[in-house]
Amino acid sequence: MDLARTEVAKAPSGPAKAPRRRARTGSAARLGLMVLPVAFFGVFFAHPVAAIVVRGLKADGTWDLGRIGEVLGDSGIRHVLWFTTWQALVSTALTLLIALPGAYVFARFDFRGKDILRAVVTVPFVLPTVVVGTAFLALVGRGGLFDELWGVRLDTTVWAILLAHVFFNYAVVVRTVGGLWAQLDPRQEEAARMLGASPLAAWRKVTLPALAPAVAAAALMVFLFTFTSFGVVQILGGPTFSTLEVEIYRQTSEIFDLPTAAVLTLVQFVAVGLILAVHAWTVRRRETALRLVDASLTARRPRGAGQWALLGAVLVTVVVLILLPLGVLVERSLDAPGFGYYKALTSDDSGIFLVAPIEAVGNSLGYALAATVIALVIGGLAAAALTRRAGRLVRGFDALLMLPLGVSAVTVGFGFLIALDEPPLDLRSSWILVPLAQALVGVPFVVRTMLPVLRAVDERLREAAAVLGASPWRVWREVDLPMVRRALLVAAGFAFAVSLGEFGATVFIARADNPTLPVAVARLLGRPGDLNYGQAMALSTILMVVCAVALLVLERLRTDRTGEF
Amino acid sequence: MHIRTFVAAAVGLGLVTLSACGSSSDDTGSGGSKTVTLVSHGSFAYSKDVLKAFEKESGFKVKVLKSGDAGQAVNQAILTKDNPQGDVFFGVDNTLLSRALDNGLFQPYEAKGLDKVGAEYQLDKDEHRVTPIDSGDICVNYDKAYFSKNKIEPPQSFDDLVKPEYKDLLVTENASTSSPGLGFVLGTAAKYGDDGWKGYWEKLKANGVKVVDGWEQAYYQEFSGSTDGKKAGGDRPLVVSYASSPPAEVVYADPRPETAPTGVADGTCFRQIEFAGLLSNASNAEGGKALIDFLISKKFQEDMPLNMFVYPVVEGAAVPAEFTEYGPAAKDPEIMAPEKIAENRDQWVKSWTSLVLK
Numbered sequence: 001m002d003l004a005r006t007e008v009a010k011a012p013s014g015p016a017k018a019p020r021r022r023a024r025t026g027s028a029a030r031l032g033l034m035v036l037p038v039a040f041f042g043v044f045f046a047h048p049v050a051a052i053v054v055r056g057l058k059a060d061g062t063w064d065l066g067r068i069g070e071v072l073g074d075s076g077i078r079h080v081l082w083f084t085t086w087q088a089l090v091s092t093a094l095t096l097l098i099a100l101p102g103a104y105v106f107a108r109f110d111f112r113g114k115d116i117l118r119a120v121v122t123v124p125f126v127l128p129t130v131v132v133g134t135a136f137l138a139l140v141g142r143g144g145l146f147d148e149l150w151g152v153r154l155d156t157t158v159w160a161i162l163l164a165h166v167f168f169n170y171a172v173v174v175r176t177v178g179g180l181w182a183q184l185d186p187r188q189e190e191a192a193r194m195l196g197a198s199p200l201a202a203w204r205k206v207t208l209p210a211l212a213p214a215v216a217a218a219a220l221m222v223f224l225f226t227f228t229s230f231g232v233v234q235i236l237g238g239p240t241f242s243t244l245e246v247e248i249y250r251q252t253s254e255i256f257d258l259p260t261a262a263v264l265t266l267v268q269f270v271a272v273g274l275i276l277a278v279h280a281w282t283v284r285r286r287e288t289a290l291r292l293v294d295a296s297l298t299a300r301r302p303r304g305a306g307q308w309a310l311l312g313a314v315l316v317t318v319v320v321l322i323l324l325p326l327g328v329l330v331e332r333s334l335d336a337p338g339f340g341y342y343k344a345l346t347s348d349d350s351g352i353f354l355v356a357p358i359e360a361v362g363n364s365l366g367y368a369l370a371a372t373v374i375a376l377v378i379g380g381l382a383a384a385a386l387t388r389r390a391g392r393l394v395r396g397f398d399a400l401l402m403l404p405l406g407v408s409a410v411t412v413g414f415g416f417l418i419a420l421d422e423p424p425l426d427l428r429s430s431w432i433l434v435p436l437a438q439a440l441v442g443v444p445f446v447v448r449t450m451l452p453v454l455r456a457v458d459e460r461l462r463e464a465a466a467v468l469g470a471s472p473w474r475v476w477r478e479v480d481l482p483m484v485r486r487a488l489l490v491a492a493g494f495a496f497a498v499s500l501g502e503f504g505a506t507v508f509i510a511r512a513d514n515p516t517l518p519v520a521v522a523r524l525l526g527r528p529g530d531l532n533y534g535q536a537m538a539l540s541t542i543l544m545v546v547c548a549v550a551l552l553v554l555e556r557l558r559t560d561r562t563g564e565f
Numbered sequence: 566m567h568i569r570t571f572v573a574a575a576v577g578l579g580l581v582t583l584s585a586c587g588s589s590s591d592d593t594g595s596g597g598s599k600t601v602t603l604v605s606h607g608s609f610a611y612s613k614d615v616l617k618a619f620e621k622e623s624g625f626k627v628k629v630l631k632s633g634d635a636g637q638a639v640n641q642a643i644l645t646k647d648n649p650q651g652d653v654f655f656g657v658d659n660t661l662l663s664r665a666l667d668n669g670l671f672q673p674y675e676a677k678g679l680d681k682v683g684a685e686y687q688l689d690k691d692e693h694r695v696t697p698i699d700s701g702d703i704c705v706n707y708d709k710a711y712f713s714k715n716k717i718e719p720p721q722s723f724d725d726l727v728k729p730e731y732k733d734l735l736v737t738e739n740a741s742t743s744s745p746g747l748g749f750v751l752g753t754a755a756k757y758g759d760d761g762w763k764g765y766w767e768k769l770k771a772n773g774v775k776v777v778d779g780w781e782q783a784y785y786q787e788f789s790g791s792t793d794g795k796k797a798g799g800d801r802p803l804v805v806s807y808a809s810s811p812p813a814e815v816v817y818a819d820p821r822p823e824t825a826p827t828g829v830a831d832g833t834c835f836r837q838i839e840f841a842g843l844l845s846n847a848s849n850a851e852g853g854k855a856l857i858d859f860l861i862s863k864k865f866q867e868d869m870p871l872n873m874f875v876y877p878v879v880e881g882a883a884v885p886a887e888f889t890e891y892g893p894a895a896k897d898p899e900i901m902a903p904e905k906i907a908e909n910r911d912q913w914v915k916s917w918t919s920l921v922l923k
Contacts, residue, residue, distance in 0.1 A: 055644075076919055142786060143797045156777075239739040239778050239922055254742045255914065256640045256664060414644060421648040508641070523607070530796070 029472065033385035034397060037443075040378045043425070044436050045404055048415025049265070052252075055418065056262025064259065071263040077247070081267070084227060084243040087158065091165035091226040092219050098166055098317060099173035100215075105314045106174055107181035109307070110299040117315075118174075119551045121322055125171040126494075126547045128501035128518035129231025131540040134525060135325035136164045136236055138332050138537070145328050156238035164232045167321055169222040176218040177211060184210055186298050213282050220279045224272065224406050230504050235525075244268045245504075249410045265411050272406030276399055326544060333537035341534035357535055360520035361542060364500055367516060370435035371442055371499035372492050378439065379446025379491065384476075386447070387454040401447050404440040409504025412437060416509050431514065437505040442495030449491040453484050493554040497547050517543045601852030602628045602651030604844070606638040609655060610872040611865070619859045625852040634779070635744045636661060643668045646845055652853035655698060655841040655860065659688060660747050662695065662840065663907030671695055671842030672850075677858045678879070686838050686878045688903050695840035698860050699875035702808035702895040703748035704834040705735070706827045708790030711802035720803065722832030723756050726769060733773035736787040736801040739922070741914050743779050744837070749805045750917050751906065752835030755899035759909070763920060770921055775801060784810070790827040792818060808834060809874040811892035812885075816871060825891040834895035839875065 057064055071077055106118060124132065140146050140154035140163070147153050154160040184207060192202035230245040242250065244264055251261035302311050333341055345358040382401055404412070416437060420427045427433045457480055465475045503518040510519045517539055524536035603609075609631055620626055630651055632638050639661050642654050646669065657665045665671065671694040679687075679696065686697035705726065707719040720726050726735060738746030754762040777783050785793040788804035791814060811825035841860050843853045859865055866877035870885050876894060877884065888894075 076915075076923060079923060142799075147798070239742070239776055250741065253637045253640055254634075255911070256636075256643070257911070417641070417645050418647075421645065426648070530793070 030385045033381050037378050037382040037385070037401070038397070040374075041400060041404075041440075044416075044420075045407075045412065045440055048419040049269075049407060049411055050415075051419035052258075052411050052415045053262045053265055056258040056260075056265075059259075067259045068263050068266070071260050072267075077260070077264070080242050080244060080247045083241060087161060087165075087241075087243070088223050088227040088229075091162055091169070092222045094162055095166045095169045095173055095222050096215070096219060098321070099170045100177065101310060102170065102314045102317065103174045103178035103181055105311055106178040108186075108299055109302050109311055111301065111311065116552070117318065119548065119554075121174055121318060122171040122551050123326070123544065123548050124167050124322060125169070126497035126501055126551065127168075127544060128503045128521070129168075129229075130235065130503055130518050130522045130525070131329070131501075131543060132164055132168060132325075133232050133235030134521065134536060134540055135329040136160055136167070136232075138328045139325045141236075145324075155236060156240065158237075158241060160236040161229075161233055161241065163321075164236060165222075165226045165229065167325060168232070169225060170318075170322065172221050172225070173215075173218045176221070177214045180214040181207075181211060182298055184298070216282045217279060220275055220282065224275045224279075227271065227275070228268065228406050228408070230409065244271075245408050245410065248408045249504075252410060252414055261411075265408055268406075268408055269403075272403065273399075275406065276402050280399060329537055329544070330541050333534065333541045335537075336530075336534055341531070341538040344531055344535050345538055357515075357520050357524065357539060360515045360517050360539065363510075363514050364517040364543075365546075367431070367434045367438060368496050368499040370432070371438035372495045374435060374439035375442030375446050375495040375499070376488070376492055379443040379495070380450060380488070382443065383447045383450035383454055384480075386451055387457075398447075402444050405444050409437075409441075409502070410508070412440065413505035413508030416505070433509045434506055434514075434516065435499070437509060438499035438502045439495070440505075441502055442498050445494040445498055446491040449487055449494065450484060453487040454480065457483050490554055493550055497550050500543065500547060500550075598849050598852065599624065599626055600628055601625045601653065601849050601856050602630060603856060604630045604632075604638070604642055604649070604651035604654045606635040606656040607631050608635070608873060612868050612872060615864055615868045618864065619856075623852075623855045623859070625849075625855060627856065634742070636742070636747075639665055639670075642844070643670055646670050649844040649846055652844055652847035652849045653841055653856050654844055655839070657695065657840050657842070658744060659836075659838045659840075659901075659903055660744060660751060660906055660910065662688060662903050663910075665842070666694060667907070669845055672845045672847070674843045674854055674857060676854075676861055678861050681879050681881065682861060683878060683880060688838065688840075695842040696857050696861060697878045698839050698841050699866075699869055699873065700836065700838045700878055701875045702834040702898045703745045703752065703805065703837055704808045704895055704898075705749075705830040706788070706790060706804050706806045706810050707830060708788070708802035709826055709828055711789055719828060720830050720833070722830065723753060723765070724832075725830070726774075726803070726833070727765070727772050729772070731772065731803065733775075734801055735769070735773075735803040735805075736775045736777060736783045737805040738780055738783050739776055739778050740917050745780050745805050745807070746776075747910075747914065748835040748837055749833075750913065751901055751910075752833065752899045754909070754913060755835065755901045762913075763916060766917065766920055774921075776921060780806065790814075792826075803830075807874065808895050809870075809876070809888065809892055812887040812890070813874050815891045816887055829892060829895070831896055834898035836895070836898040836900045838878070 057067060102121070106114070137155060138144050140152065140160050142153055142155060144153070144155075154163070189202050189206045192206050193199065197205065227243070228245045229243050230249065233241055233243050233246050234249070237246070244267065248261050248264045248268065251257045251264065302308050335341070336344075379401075382397070386398055416427075416433055420433065427436075461479050462475050465479050466472075470478065500516075501518060502516075503522070506516050507519050507522065510516050515523065521536050521539050521543070524532045524539065609629065616627055628651070632641060635656050635658060638654075639657050642649065643665065654665075654670065657670075666689065673693045674696075675693040676696045679693075682697055684690070686700060688697070689695050705720065709719070712719045717730055720728070720731055725731065737749055740746040740750040750762070750766075753765050756762070757765045775787065777787060783804050784791055784806050785799075786797045787799045787801045788794040788806075789799045789802050790804070791799070791810075808829050811827045811829060814827055815821055815825050841857055843850060843857060847853045861879055863879060863882050866879045866882035869875055869877060870888060876888070
């Protein structure tokens, strides 16, 4: 998704600087706003993660830091590190290669059904990894579509993993790069052409430099997501391939080597921190004034055979890469006559859960709703605190909010179990545990959506209101709220969709009698027999439809295009 | 660590908002002394009537929490042992027993009726921290149709599996993620000794053994002999599974065949015993004790075989006819003392992983 690129889009003119004498009250207010988000991340992120690491590295009261060297020296672990990095690099390169033409087409061409298509390519991004793994198994696995047609099987090969990663992250590139591309003034390139530059030279000299930071940011996000890939590798990789995240899961959950898991958690933590730091740096570098125009002015109908061919190629890519796996999923869910698999979802005979699988739909919606409320409160406060640009402290806070995206969800889930088990925080058997974990992943999306819009509100409006005697609360209600209402809705939509699909942490803390959709899908997949497989497909299809509908609604809301994601 | 002081400060503040939500947890929580909570792995299964009878007799209401594979369930129970999610844990087997005991997962309780449980199953008989509930044999299963069609004798022993006529036929499970996978490796270690087993696996690898993550995948996807495996296009006629898998094939088939479509290689078996125990910090210890007594009652023991495809451990508990007819228990399974497993398991799994998977 877009991380901060719209800040660039909206920042150039910059809000008027507040008078100095207001600065002090401003920073006090900011600290006030930061208290709840910091407390939230302290209790529900730092504390559980620290608990797991301490549990692994502290034996009988003393730190055993020698383990770090030991673990890193192990050839098996080094192999995991190498594979994690290698596949993330290749996945990122492949994603850029395949998605950049798509970004161009979405930015510069106008064609019928573009909005729907844009929503379609975003669906994978909010799908649970379990569903994606399942869809690709149905496509390239044993007995999958390709196997039936041509005898081609890619399961337990690295190709299935790479393909699924491209499927997942296509939208990140299209939205991040395409969003900016659409706002670049095409007349600059045209001017260069007029001055005698060849099309390639004009593009290389004018458009590419303006685009490069967005490409870098998108690449880094894809790298981050593929570096920490879990569900996809778990399902498609078999026992031979293992990313850091999968290895943390195996070491904790299966081999019970907590010290190794703790060291790997730290390694991942450092790696993710580095990626985020580089990301923040590229974002800041982008804060050079670009001439941005309304996206609706830059797109036009394709002209000439070349442009139509490009559009066609992108459409084919979307169909094969995105619609085909999703289509196979739907097709498999309908394999039984008379919607048999869907009907089976309403029976509790299977004995896998204590309830009928269909109840997972209600659970998931309820959890996601609660998670959305939490994410909006925490993310909204954080975004408000970050609105006024400020020094290093705030930037550090900004980065802190991003960490949950990259830190092992497995660690967080286990951490919840062992850290939140004593009064006053005995939440082990409370339903709130699940929404709390899901909100951790939702907050970054809320912050990223709200921040650019809040920053775009002219500070002078707020000041004028304050001078006229409005309380801070009233200022917010009368000035900020009307302007950010739409962004708030979009943020809510993303938090909701991401919560629906969260798997890594939920799988540890969702109770057996209250499974969420992704957890139910995973359990059904792990069970033998056609009926369970079919039910997994049916549940995945339901989840996909819910996500797709949520996204289509968002597309309608986002007519002003101020925030990409 | 300053994290702690930080948390202390944060707790008072942030939790005010959550306290309203937290209170709703009690109506379904395991706190009430009339509810006893059983924590187990995903394969735990029972007849509803039998459990209802227990609830009626004892006055306790039973809640079952199932999670993941056996290994994962054990690990999760250990991680949460200070404030466990339930009162009784069922499903730790002899391969992982030492991990549970060394980590203090259970408190001692000598179950009523333990005198009827065979001595060979009582692996903690001095302290009674765990009570044996069932046993089974991990063995290589073969697809009868494949071997009769190709006019090859099915393998009978570990030695046979490395012979050229069985090249590329066997699928097994990852020993670090699957308990039959681990059992099979331990079986080879029991057979060929602490050093010899690695050489055996080198030969097995050279003979084309395939490794997948879990039993479900191996048995229902790769194995050509199971009903589901046939449908999925499984092409391996040999699989590491259980001695009770052939009867399961018969019981689940409709219509039932005359004989089981699969057989068991009798010389490739490893004995697995599953235990239950009262969790160290159980909030309803009385209920937990009653539940453990119930698990080795004749009623539950006779209900178990056709639900979980395991053998009862209580003398006099009837074994269903399907078991004796289609898949008798292994005659002479490999066994290994729990202390020896405890000493070597993790190291062996590590060597096995780098030898076979990397």
